[in-house]
Amino acid sequence: MAMDMTRRFDTQVQLLKYKVLKEVARLAFNDELGENLLDIPKTIIPGTTPTTRCCVYKERAIIGERVKMAMGGDHKNPNVVEVLPIACDECPVGGYEVTDACRGCIAHRCEHACKRGAIYFDHHQKAHIDKSKCIECGMCAQNCPYSAIHNFKRPCENACKVHAISMNEDKSARIDNSKCTSCGACVYQCPFGAITDKSFILNVIDILKRSDNGRNYKSYAIVAPSISSQFSYATLGQVVSGLKKLGFHNVVEAALGADMVALDETRELMERGFLTSSCCPAFVTFVNKFYPELSKFVSSNPSPMVAIAKYIKSNDPGAKVVFIGPCTAKKMEFQLPKAHPYVDSVLTFEELQALFDSRDFDLCTLGDDVLDNASYYGRIFARSGGLSDAITEAVKELGAEGFEFKPEVCDGIDACKMALLKKSKNIPMGNFIEGMACDGGCIGGAGCLTHGAKNKAEVDKYGRLAYEKKITEAVSMLK
Amino acid sequence: MRVTVCIGSSCHLKGSRQVVQRLQSLIAENKLQDKVELAGTFCMGNCQHGVNVNIDEKNYSVSPETVDQFFKDNILSAVK
Ligand code: SF4
């Protein structure tokens, strides 16, 4: 591996998870997982000097838990996102607290800012917060000239916009499955990697092996359009070559499914007058769990992943289909009855990187294969606003210019919440809610290798490279 | 008769949409809708020779330029 692996990920937590996935995949490919399973922690944490925890034994115990997750996690827990209690560092949870930076000034802006009278002073004029009165509004912190008041909130709780994370008696984090949407925000945000997504990497390896290079059945990789902002050290064509080298017979763009969805969703919207999108499984789950009365407005269209998988299976019934994307929620979606007959497994980009490296493929040395099925519009589904742009176009292509399309583009779960709240209260709004759980859309997905400001531009660039310029032309090939 | 056109990436870039669209209109012009079934499939593993078209398992290499001749020789003559 010539390249410095650390640069391929945003964080060291991802790197650690990747090392485990890679090792599990390597052994599984060689049919050696059974006998070597228990040695993996020592392979990854050799020696006697701890680097991340108190001792190497704890580090290895945590790796043991990661190995379990790489192998599919706890089968009794239906959620694809799980807490690894021994990895949880039990971060402080005090909420707003006055720190040592308080200089005991005489202005007392904090006291005036607090509407609840929760601030009091000791005889050195230093501020304190009476937690029995505090409502954690943060006004005191905003007004302190020394920024001496800090919010001690757990990164996981902060990341979880649906408030599904709380604390166990032993202070480890706990996920409330009845609220969780499996968006993976906590997975990406936990600085200790104590919350992680179950992997189906062993299923995928099994699918690839049993296909016996297409002799028994063909395996299809459906890749999400956000791939254009990933694997930036290689070309997309090289990634496609890598997928075929892994044993996928065919690589197809999920964006073609997005083209199909864009047209059908436009028709449905014109018929029904108001709709929310259905592409993002975390958003759909959010509606169902928190605004069940609005579930009837969720588009009846399958997600792009399911739409294209359905098409593949209708033409090749024996096929095995694996979706590869940025998304932990897709791991939940593919197990639902509406998706399960069509999608056999789901991988994230993180896991794909591990698969490539478990086979020692150096993508940069591979030839450039091609990937071109979808239109510009199908491809830009990967970023917030893309679906709405596609519907604007579809309205034109369907010759329905008279129809007034007024999208509410919701970038991230907070924005989705606002729009749904408005709808539930009958406050006048647009006629379409584009709901994406991740910030920026799927390019912000938890399973991305890297997240960055330039990713949106990458997606748009990839969109413009599409051979098909129109949605109707891209789907005209499908029957 | 089942005619399957490859719509995989490589064939797509060589014009499988144009081939499909032309075949669709030729089938309609000749009123063969109930005799010829047009289908699509992803990569047939023969990308160099795209656009690949299969008629009942037999493979042909077609292009937007040759599709009319291909239709005459292999579809029209076979069903008439
Ligand atoms: S925005 Fe995209 S990546 Fe994020 S949960 Fe929704 S579908 Fe998955």
Ligand code: FES
């Ligand atoms: S894309 Fe048509 S044969 Fe490969």
